[in-house]
Amino acid sequence: MSDSHYIGIDVGTGSARAALISSTGEILALATKDIKTWNDKPDHYEQSTKDIWESIAYCTKQILKESGVAKESVKGVGFDATCSLSVLDAETDEPISVVEGFAEPERNVILWMDHRPVEETKKINATNHPLLKYVGGQMSIEMEMPKILWLKNNMPADLFNRAKFYDLGDVLTHLATGAETRSFCSTVCKQGYVPVGIDGSVKGWNEEFLSSIGLGELAQNEFARIGGVDNVSGKYLSAGQPVGELSVKAAEELGLAPGTKVGSGVIDAYAGWIGTVGAKVPGETQEGMGEAYTRLSLVAGTSTCHLVMTPEAVFVPGVWGPYKDVLLPNQWLAEGGQSATGSLLHHVVTTHPSYTATLASAKSENKSIFDYLNAHLTTLATKHPSNSISYLARHFFFQGDLHGNRSPIADPQMRGSVVGLSFDTGVDNLALHYYGAMEFVALQTRQIIDTMNRAGHRIDKIFMSGGQCRNSVLMKLLANVCDMPVYIPKYIDAAVVLGAAFLGVVAAGDGKEGLWEVMRRCTGECTVVDVERKEGEKRLLDAKYKVFLHMTEAQRQYRKEVDEALGEGEWWKEEK
Structure with a gap:
């Protein structure tokens, strides 16, 4: 040692x-x-x-x-x-x-x-x-x-x-x-x-x-x-x-x-960038700082932050930044984000009528409820010729901005909405709602990436951190929906605190070794979740993406029409 x-x-x-x-x-x-x-x-x-x-x-x-x-x-x-x-x-x-x-x-x-x-x-x-x-x-x-x-x-x-x-x-x-x-x-x-x-x-x-x-x-x-x-x-x-x-x-x-x-410290999500983006990709040679410009760091916990570095300022409406010098001198960083991801999955699962019974079943199999639901979704999918979990939710549409929208529309008044409700309150329905929430997380990530790339970013890889990395169904969804590989770090649950430790390495070196050099030397290898989908599933996910965008805009239009009808006055007082 x-x-x-x-x-x-x-x-x-x-x-x-x-x-x-x-x-x-x-x-x-x-x-x-x-x-x-x-x-x-x-x-x-x-x-x-x-x-x-x-x-x-x-x-x-x-x-x-x-x-x-x-x-x-x-x-x-x-x-x-x-x-x-x-x-x-x-x-x-x-x-x-x-x-x-x-x-x-x-x-x-x-x-x-x-x-x-x-x-x-x-x-x-x-x-x-x-x-x-x-x-x-x-x-x-x-x-x-x-x-x-x-x-x-x-x-x-x-x-x-x-x-x-x-x-x-x-x-x-x-x-x-x-x-x-x-x-x-x-x-x-x-x-x-x-x-x-x-x-x-x-x-x-x-x-x-x-x-x-x-x-x-x-x-x-x-x-x-x-x-x-x-x-x-x-x-x-x-x-x-x-x-x-x-x-x-x-x-x-x-x-x-x-x-x-x-x-000098950083915001927790930025420590996730530090602890993941320098990872060595199996089979790829190191190319210096240029690698950082195509790697999107998704730091997932209660919420998710989307971080990417650029050598020049890139302005994206609804995406925070560009920020100069925040991680490396003379480099710029942009930050997209989702206000609720881990907390969204938790809320959807724990508020469903079948939660208590499903949790008991999960414990009897020594599984987390999320692992149990992932296995249940896989079993349900095998009963259909497509063998696709996505197909199970083809007519279920979930908009999950329960705590407002951080990116890319930056609307704190956004709320959730669902199309496809039924009287079913069993475990199959719980699994459907849970999958719908995961699909929302992936679809909104695609929306953020598309918005950033249209503005001038060059994102083609996702580097994850946080406990959500263990969710194989969600990771596969992210890769397939966003049409790019997802890289999982060596320390799944500790990438953020590892990034914080790298700050201590830099400080102790008194500038002899820069942050990027420490990241490349110390992060280790990652594993990859490749894009894998059939042509039919691609069409399905692309269609769901269009519906998601429509639902997002429709909600904003609904609020606008009601607000215009009410006007500026307090009509309930006026009519008394």
Whole structure:
């Protein structure tokens, strides 16, 4: 074993994880601990930096204990986290409450999936400010400026004026080192920061934009409350560049050695790109950075992010970005996304009348309910001459934007719809609904890829990460619907935390080895799911894609017609 080891820390929606890796990228130990989420009101989700940090500390101590590795051999640490808004007191560094009432400081994180700032998001996008073109034409309700504006509109003024704001990944590097350094990843991707030199950007932050949306006070003191001006009153770094060293306090809490290097963090989905896209494809020779430009990273969990790098800016309406410098200096990244994928499959299965009985059957066979349903679908398909699961659902049409649409239409008001309901409530019907949800995930992925390629991207491969990689039916659907191979990483469930660990490798090397070089050296080989379908199935899936696009547009048209009929007034009050 090498004398050097590295730790990746991943904070997802529901848990924190830590992985200890060798200098060649082998995972030697992995630990997970749940984190707490409050959901007192619909669309309101809060977390706690204190609770998250304690969960991280448990995990780091656990992996050292499990591996037997001495803390002194850990040379670098990297963080990734959800793109959630974290709030601390600018004077005391203590948490500030973000929950209505603002009396519970522990609840100081507004989770990414929180959709409370509906009106604030509308106000921001109504400005049509030029910088919005770098976030797909409009800010998402899941980004952080709408959440900051909501806090201003609802928080006591004196409390808001004391608050400083971080992306969750940046607050973790702050807690680890004491530095106020921010990552390009968080600020460019989610907060409206435009790197200096792009479109005349002088300070990164745009004072005129902040004033136009009602947050002009954030420009005071050279934007100190949101990170400052790069190389003037603040510091901004690309992924893995050294932020600093673990403080004595943080090192003690994490069970690590003071002075351990800490790399600039990234949003969790971006760590998935780092942990997968550099993988070696069996039978292919390495071609340098050009490979990255054709590889779409699908980071699948509760939601799914679609990430691809380009050497130049490529603008795609409804797709976030292009973002410069967020992972590699002078490279651009675009981010599409689906607001609900894993959570969609879970919801569809667990709310069906046959869920309880089917779960019992799955447990009796020592299977997960998803494996059980996949096997059931395969059995049903063998009863038809086509032997095709797709054929079973030929007249079942599922639109699954239950939590709004992130890409490519960027419509938070989208909701789900189904055509093909019946009175059947048995396991066959549950399997049909489950398959319909998977088909939706694949069809919408194709829509995102088609939209990006029409705009100038060159995507021809999908690199997956996350537990959905284990779902063979879904992986085959993605390959067949999108008509391109799907590559599965060596560490299916740990690609994101592996990517975070690579940030620690880069930080410990002090720039001697770039991120792409670390990725190519340490990611390992992947396996491939090839496109395999008969001509009839191709026609079927192409037809289902046309129906999916029609259902999406039809829903938007239905809402438009009803809204036009109601007009601007509150007609129910007028008629009283």
